[in-house]
Amino acid sequence: MSASTSSPTAPHSESHAHGGGHYTSLGLDNRKIAIWTFIGSECMLFASLISTYLIYKGRSPEGPFPHEAWTNPMTGQVFKPILNIPVTSGSTFVLLMSSLAMVLALAAVQNKGQPVKPGLWNKMLASSKLWLWATALLGITFLGCQAYEFTSFIHEGLTIRTNLFGSSFFTLTGFHGAHVTAGVLWLFTLLAIDYKRGLEPKDALLVDICALYWHFVDVVWIAIFTLVYLIQ
């Protein structure tokens, strides 16, 4: 690995001085403290939503259910287990890969201005626009999978008003989807800055804060995927 690729996250403490933020007495940028505090509060929000889902799990007197088939005693209609594990596994993989693209975007911004080794791959690694686009598009793909899942559930007879499972499931995954949407919009604002004036190493903190939010959305999905989709 070349010198330009061996240190993707070169120290950017110097860049902070020009980033518009303020240092606390600890020498830490106030914006980074703010995003970590925000992420901490988001942990508690999602814990409450996951708790609600788990408490209501298995308490719905009427289906459709996540993992079991159900026959409506009034109409005789048979509902198959509603969760689509193959589609959700695919969207989970997409979100994990978006996190990889995000760290590569941050590394590209931090290393901008350093000499790039010849070769297409090294040029790709040095392109912040490429990785920001990749992250945003993977996020949009995840949202597309979620829209497909929600639509198919509604067609199969499960809405937010159908039963306790529907209410808690749509609330939890809907909140997560809203967070992913906010993250995609944030990525597009970074792309707009990158196209307008170019993201430089001094802007690394702007990308870092967005990256922290994006990875947090990813770790929340890691918990949701296991607790909601896989554990029966």
Added chain:
Amino acid sequence: MSNHAAAVGHASEDHHPTWSTYWKVALFLTIITVVEVWAYYIPSFVSSSYFVPSLLIMSGVKFYTVVAYYMHLKYDHKLFRALFSGPLAIAGLTLIGLLFLFSKLAIKIGLLS
């Protein structure tokens, strides 16, 4: 920026993962996800008592890996670790407490009718 700020900022942000680490982490996360989904499709394993703990452990490992390497909390200032792990601990305890309160055990011992 003051010398103190520069020193602390440098100390907390100097040891970040390399590109190759990011790729290895992505591969590791993908392998764990594949194992999780594979386990889901083995009926004998799903019905065993090992299924839920093993999934929770794998999920926990993925969670830690993303937080430690992608969110570089492993290499960052301890204040950031405290800002994340403190609320996370509160969230975890709240989840466990609520599950206990609404569990069959709580009904059995008379805490809940």
